[in-house]
Amino acid sequence: GKDGKWLFTLHNASVMPFLQYADNRELRKKIWMAYQNRGNNGNKIDNRTNVVHMASLRSEKARLLGYASHAHYVLEERMAKTPENVYNLLDQLWKPALEKAKAEEADIKKMMVADGIKDEVQPYDWRYYTEKIRKERYSLDEQEIKPYFSLENVRNGIFEVTKNLYGLQFKELKDVPKYHEDVTVWEVSEKDGRHVGLLYMDFFPRASKRGGAWMTSYRKEKMTEGKRVAPIISIVCNFSKPTAGNPALLTFDETTTFFHEFGHALHGLLSNVTYESLSGTSVPTDFVELPSQIMENWAAEPEVLKMYAKHYKTGEVIPDALIQKLQESATFDQGFATVEYLAASYLDLNYHSLTGALTQNIVPFEEAAMKKIGLPSSIIPRYRSTYYTHIFSGGYSAGYYSYIWSGVLDTDAFDAFKQKSLFDAATAKSFRINILEKGGTADADVMYRTFRGAGPSIQPLLRKRGLEAIK
Ligand SMILES: [Zn+2]
Structure with a gap:
C-alpha cells in the first residue's frame, strides 16, 4: 500500500533475489542481518x-x-x-x-x-x-537456452536414454483413468514387450497443487503367490505451461529436475522384490538419491544433449557453444x-x-x-x-x-x-x-x-x- 515502494520479506524467495540484485549495500546488510537472526531475537519466538x-x-x-x-x-x-x-x-x-x-x-x-x-x-x-x-x-541467457528444451523433446530424450540403458519402451495410454486432464499415462515395458508398470506424469502447476517436484507410488511392486504385482508410479513437477502456439519450454534446471524425478520413478518401476515394505525407494535416506541423481549426469553430457536438445521450431541441434557455456557455468x-x-x-x-x-x-x-x-x-x-x-x-x-x-x-x-x-x-x-x-x-x-x-x-x-x- 505504499506508492513507489516495495516490500521484502525474510522468505528465501524474497531475500535471495534482493541479495543478488540490490545495489544498495546498506540495505543488503539490513535484510541479511534480519535473515540470519531469525528465531534469535530474544522475543517470544x-x-x-x-x-x-x-x-x-x-x-x-x-x-x-x-x-x-x-x-x-x-x-x-x-x-x-x-x-x-x-x-x-x-x-x-x-x-x-x-x-x-x-x-x-x-x-x-x-x-x-x-x-x-x-x-x-x-x-x-x-x-x-x-x-x-x-x-x-x-x-547465460535463459531465453537463449529454453527453445532447445521443449518438454516433449526432453521427455523423448529421457525415454531414449532409458531405452539405451535398460531396453525399456514407453507407450502412451489414452484409455486409463486419471485424476486430471493434464496428466499423461505411459505403459512401461521390457525390450521383449513384458509389462513393467505404469507411469503417470503430471507436469503443470494448478491452484490446488503443491509446489516442487516429487515421485510417488500409487501401487508399489511386490510378489503375491509367486506373481509380480506391477507398480503404478507417478512423477509430479511444476513446469511452466505451454502458451498459445508455443510448447512448454524448460530451463536447464527444470530439465535436470525431470531427469532426477524420472530416476526415482525407475527405482519404483524396476523394483523386483517380494515385500512391498522393501520395494523401490524404501531405502536409507543417504542412498535414495542415488538412482535419481545419477540420471542428472546423462542430462548434461554433450553426447546426450545432442540426442534430445533440439530447437522446437527448427529442429536444429543445440550448438556446441551453448553446450560449453552450460558446462562451464556448472562449476561456477x-x-x-x-x-x-x-x-x-x-x-x-x-x-x-x-x-x-x-x-x-x-x-x-x-x-x-x-x-x-x-x-x-x-x-x-x-x-x-x-x-x-x-x-x-x-x-x-x-x-x-x-x-x-x-x-x-x-x-x-x-x-x-x-x-x-x-x-x-x-x-x-x-x-x-x-x-x-x-x-x-x-x-x-x-x-x-x-x-x-x-x-x-x-x-x-x-x-x-x-x-x-x-x-
Ligand atoms: Zn530426489
Whole structure:
C-alpha cells in the first residue's frame, strides 16, 4: 500500500533475489542481518532454548536406548552407519571446497575494490558480486537456452536414454483413468514387450497443487503367490505451461529436475522384490538419491544433449557453444555452495553427536563449531541453529549430510559408465540388478560395492564441482 515502494520479506524467495540484485549495500546488510537472526531475537519466538532442549532430549533418548548419541542411533540404519564415517567424508571434502571458496572470495574482493569498497567481503556481498561475475563470464541467457528444451523433446530424450540403458519402451495410454486432464499415462515395458508398470506424469502447476517436484507410488511392486504385482508410479513437477502456439519450454534446471524425478520413478518401476515394505525407494535416506541423481549426469553430457536438445521450431541441434557455456557455468560458485552446505552438515552432526545434555548457549556452541572447521567470516552455514528446520523439525536430524553422500555415490557410479561408455550394457545391467531392482532388501553399502566392485571415491564429485584442481 505504499506508492513507489516495495516490500521484502525474510522468505528465501524474497531475500535471495534482493541479495543478488540490490545495489544498495546498506540495505543488503539490513535484510541479511534480519535473515540470519531469525528465531534469535530474544522475543517470544526465540528458538535458542528450544534447540537446547531438543538436542538434549534426543541425546537422552538415544542413551536410554543404549546408543552413545542421537547420531549413532539414527545412522545405524543408514548407509553411513556411524558418525565417524560421516565426519570422515565431510573432512575430505572440506579442504578442497574451502580452497575454491577462498579463490571465489578473492574474485569478489577484486570487484569490490573496483567499486571503491575498502571493507572485507561480507556475507551480504557474496551473492551480489557472484551474480555480477556470473554475468560477466558466462552471460547465460535463459531465453537463449529454453527453445532447445521443449518438454516433449526432453521427455523423448529421457525415454531414449532409458531405452539405451535398460531396453525399456514407453507407450502412451489414452484409455486409463486419471485424476486430471493434464496428466499423461505411459505403459512401461521390457525390450521383449513384458509389462513393467505404469507411469503417470503430471507436469503443470494448478491452484490446488503443491509446489516442487516429487515421485510417488500409487501401487508399489511386490510378489503375491509367486506373481509380480506391477507398480503404478507417478512423477509430479511444476513446469511452466505451454502458451498459445508455443510448447512448454524448460530451463536447464527444470530439465535436470525431470531427469532426477524420472530416476526415482525407475527405482519404483524396476523394483523386483517380494515385500512391498522393501520395494523401490524404501531405502536409507543417504542412498535414495542415488538412482535419481545419477540420471542428472546423462542430462548434461554433450553426447546426450545432442540426442534430445533440439530447437522446437527448427529442429536444429543445440550448438556446441551453448553446450560449453552450460558446462562451464556448472562449476561456477561451487566453492561457496559446497562450503555453506558442509558447514550446515557439520553443525547438524555436532548437535546430534552429543553424549550428554547440551549445557551451553547455542550461539557460542555454533560459533565454536564453525571456528573448529575454519569457516571464513564471509560465509555462514546454510542454516543457522535457530532456523535449521531440516534437523529440528524436518526429519533430517543427523542426516543433512545425505545430500552430498548421495552426490559422491551418483558421480562415482556415473564414472563407472564414463570409464567405458555412456550406455555401457554391462554396467547398466549391473546397476539395474544390484541397485534399481533391489529396493531395500540388502545393505546399501553392500549393494553399492557389488555394483561398483569397490567403495565410492570422492574424486568424481570433486571433478564435477570444479574442486579438484586445487590441492
Ligand atoms: Zn530426489
